[in-house]
Amino acid sequence: MSVIVEHLTRQFTQGGTPAVSDVSFQAPSGAITTLLGPSGAGKSTLLRIIAGLELPDAGRVLIEGVDCTNMPVQQRGIGVVFQSYALFKHMTVRENLAFGLETRRLPRAEVEARVDEMLKLVQLEELGARYPGQLSGGQRQRVAFARALAIRPKLLLLDEPFGALDSRVRVELREWLQSLHERTGVTTLLVTHDQEEALEISQHVVVLSEGRVAQEGPPEEIYDRPATPFVASFVGGTSVLRGQVRSGRARVGSLEVEAPQSAREGETVQAFVRPHDITLVKPAQGVGEPATSLVKRLKPVGGYVKVLLKLPTGESMAVEVPRAEFDKLGVVEGDLVHADVRMAKVFVGDYVI
Numbered sequence: 001m002s003v004i005v006e007h008l009t010r011q012f013t014q015g016g017t018p019a020v021s022d023v024s025f026q027a028p029s030g031a032i033t034t035l036l037g038p039s040g041a042g043k044s045t046l047l048r049i050i051a052g053l054e055l056p057d058a059g060r061v062l063i064e065g066v067d068c069t070n071m072p073v074q075q076r077g078i079g080v081v082f083q084s085y086a087l088f089k090h091m092t093v094r095e096n097l098a099f100g101l102e103t104r105r106l107p108r109a110e111v112e113a114r115v116d117e118m119l120k121l122v123q124l125e126e127l128g129a130r131y132p133g134q135l136s137g138g139q140r141q142r143v144a145f146a147r148a149l150a151i152r153p154k155l156l157l158l159d160e161p162f163g164a165l166d167s168r169v170r171v172e173l174r175e176w177l178q179s180l181h182e183r184t185g186v187t188t189l190l191v192t193h194d195q196e197e198a199l200e201i202s203q204h205v206v207v208l209s210e211g212r213v214a215q216e217g218p219p220e221e222i223y224d225r226p227a228t229p230f231v232a233s234f235v236g237g238t239s240v241l242r243g244q245v246r247s248g249r250a251r252v253g254s255l256e257v258e259a260p261q262s263a264r265e266g267e268t269v270q271a272f273v274r275p276h277d278i279t280l281v282k283p284a285q286g287v288g289e290p291a292t293s294l295v296k297r298l299k300p301v302g303g304y305v306k307v308l309l310k311l312p313t314g315e316s317m318a319v320e321v322p323r324a325e326f327d328k329l330g331v332v333e334g335d336l337v338h339a340d341v342r343m344a345k346v347f348v349g350d351y352v353i
């Protein structure tokens, strides 16, 4: 069964903006659901309410159909992994894993069997006798997962579990978490501010902004059909540009793209342009129309270069150019270029899609 939250609200300061404001969503059973949003969006507060570490001012939390809103943490059947490992330093890995089971008064033999099972599950069979200080960050976090899963939770709550690790280990553990989830099938809620992480590992995404749900759905839907400009830019790095319909085409600054059929002449439109759907062309001197998009910033990132353009309208547009293509282009910061938009989603009127 799923996790359902209904109209959750939590306000820390009187008269201030609520950290969580009337949030409702459903996390499907057996799936990984991510709570995705920028810093301060209310993700951790929401997770803490679901875990029972924080009480809401209003609203309900239902786990497997049971109202858990006021239930003590220990009775909720939840495993939690935070960003910091929170392992006992003076205990070995085995002792760390056994601790939660012993406090639940499981028989000794069962504790030992469960610890073995968990070490195998997280592929750390060889390291049971080590202390946390003798493990790498990634290994420590795998122990934290094993400890959370040892109690056979109905629900696994993960608050930026890879946040403290370097990017290579992060990506490795992302894949590891997917395979762990395939093996356990435990309903999982993952807090992250990393859209790539959310799109890659979850089956359901809840995008949060300023304590509210901005959009909820499968990752493809969030990416392909963002419900608001916030979701478009936060999830896809999409630029949102304003323009007008002229002769059946949408003119967005110096750019021109196809207008929706329903668009009337002169109507205001918004174009959502993804960074990889733009081709940059450096104009040959004195030939053709003068270029008007200013290269404000260039940043090589792995196999591509991130380019921030300033359009004549004053709007900014993010572009990603494959490294080889960029090298051929030979532009530097301060150059003027043409920006050919290969594809854009154009919407008429205000932010309703």
Ligand SMILES: Nc1ncnc2c1ncn2[C@@H]1O[C@H](COP(=O)(O)OP(=O)(O)OP(=O)(O)O)[C@@H](O)[C@H]1O
Residues within 6 Å of the ligand: 012, 013, 018, 019, 037, 038, 039, 040, 041, 042, 043, 044, 045, 046, 193
């Ligand atoms: N115990 C608290 N007392 C007062 N304000 C709080 C408390 N906990 C969180 N807040 C505030 O609530 C808002 C939401 O915080 P929260 O930590 O839930 O956001 P978040 O999306 O998890 O952010 P981050 O990714 O930075 O952890 C923030 O403005 C934060 O300052």
